[in-house]
Amino acid sequence: MRITSVRERQIPLGADIRNAYVDFSTMTASIVAVESDVVRDGKPVTGYGFSSPGRYAQGEIIRERAVPRLLRAAREELLDPGTGELDPVRANAVMFQGEKPGGHGDRSVALGAVDVAMWDLAAKLREQSLAQLVADRFGGGSVSQSVWVYAAGGYYQPGAGPEALVEELTGYREAGFEHVKLKIGGASLAEDAERVAAVVESVGDGAYVAVDANGRFDLDTALAYGRMLEPFGLLWYEEAGDPLDYALNAELSRSYAGSLATGENLFSVQDSRNLLRYGEMRPDRDWLQMDPALSYGPTEFFRMVADAEERGWPRGRFVPHGGHQLNLALAAGLGLGGTECYPGVFKPVGGFIDSTPVSAGRVKVLDHHGIGIEEKADLWRHFEDL
Missing domain, CATH: 3.30.390.10 (Enolase-like, N-terminal domain)
Incomplete structure (x- = not known):
């Protein structure tokens, strides 16, 4: 070859x-x-x-x-x-x-x-x-039949208030997702509190709602948001501060009793290792979100998973960022906790192949050759003549 x-x-x-x-x-x-x-x-x-x-x-x-x-x-x-x-x-x-x-x-x-x-x-x-290739090489040979997924959305949109946000995220739940994620940090704390409260009320339980600050906050702001968010009992509070500010993450983990999530902007095994060394992430409740496609590809991601396992982290605490078909395959082959999905944004990469609807918050894993890009019509049209 x-x-x-x-x-x-x-x-x-x-x-x-x-x-x-x-x-x-x-x-x-x-x-x-x-x-x-x-x-x-x-x-x-x-x-x-x-x-x-x-x-x-x-x-x-x-x-x-x-x-x-x-x-x-x-x-x-x-x-x-x-x-x-x-x-x-x-x-x-x-x-x-x-x-x-x-x-x-x-x-x-x-x-x-x-x-x-x-x-x-x-x-x-x-x-x-x-x-199957990943399972054979790194996962013991068994492929998960289905994978837990959550719907990432809830971005700030021009002229849109909490009502539009609730409509968007409720639509994802009607499409088969159980857990949803919205953005915070792009408005005042008071406005974000209103947005989070509206979503939690519409869903009925904060355990089905995650929030993502995209690394926006300094330490004082991260702690203030933590105090606001903690009573909601959220699925997780994601990337409060700069992804390389492990001291901020450590301080937040000492004060915020709920689950934290981070890792999508760490692009090497050394960076992810330093997060686990110095960021005081807690393997009983926190989530790791390294993105295989952004971090030198699946090859480096496999190293990250192996390194975390050596430090006491189960694979079930990995939920990679990216929202696409690649991560669905890796989650199934490695036995990860799940993966993100972008059902409404970042087309054509976002979302899974056309024949895999979401049901009860999970996606069935199909047996096709490779990743399955050829079976995702909106993405395949960009590859077809490449």
Whole structure:
């Protein structure tokens, strides 16, 4: 098996929404196709990958650094020496050649999109689902039949008040989700308290509602919001402060009795390790949300999961950020606690393939080759001629 070409493209994810930090009207993502010389049904077997919402497309890094390294690599650098099959972990190491440690940011997004495509290709070459490949290699061989999912939304929208927010999140519950998430930190504490109260009242129980500040708060504000939120008994309070401010997270965990969640903006195993070393996250109640597509791809995510397990964290406390089909496959193969879903925003990446409706807060895992991008019509149309 040889890689014959790697192609990329930028696609739009723009939406007229914002969180506490970012206006998403110009958001983009990278998509990638990795073509092999293996031909089936008259076509080369090709792996497809993409980046998650929130970090913009990274075409230049993909074209100028990742692709040349992969195409000039010796065949044996990419293959498992024992089986002769494509090994995405070895391919990931090839993409890192010439890169210094640290400084993750945009580089992790670029290499992550290609790494996703490598895992999709590896599963297709074995004629199995990505979930099964992951389970065979990292999960004991058993794939979960269904995965718990929650609906992420509740963004700030121009001219929209609590009534529109309740209508949106109630719609997700009517579509089969049980748990929903809304944004905080983009308005005053008093206004956000009104928004949270309206959602909790409409749902009937704060345990079905999560909130996300997207790293907006300093310590005093994070603590003030914690005092406001704690009586609601929420599912979790997410990313109160800067993702690398482990001291803030530790102080919040000492004062907030409810569940905290964070990790979506940690892009390496070293960063996630430092969160667990210094952030005082609590494995009995808190949640880890590292995003595989943004953190150098599934390869680095597997390292994060293994490192957390060594520190006493069960896989059931992982609920990755991203809201898409890739994370559904990884959650099923690794036996994670669940995954995020974007049912109403960040199309075409957000959401799952067309034949997987949500029922009672869970999504059935289907047995298709690779990730299943070809079965998600709004996303596949961007890949079809790539």
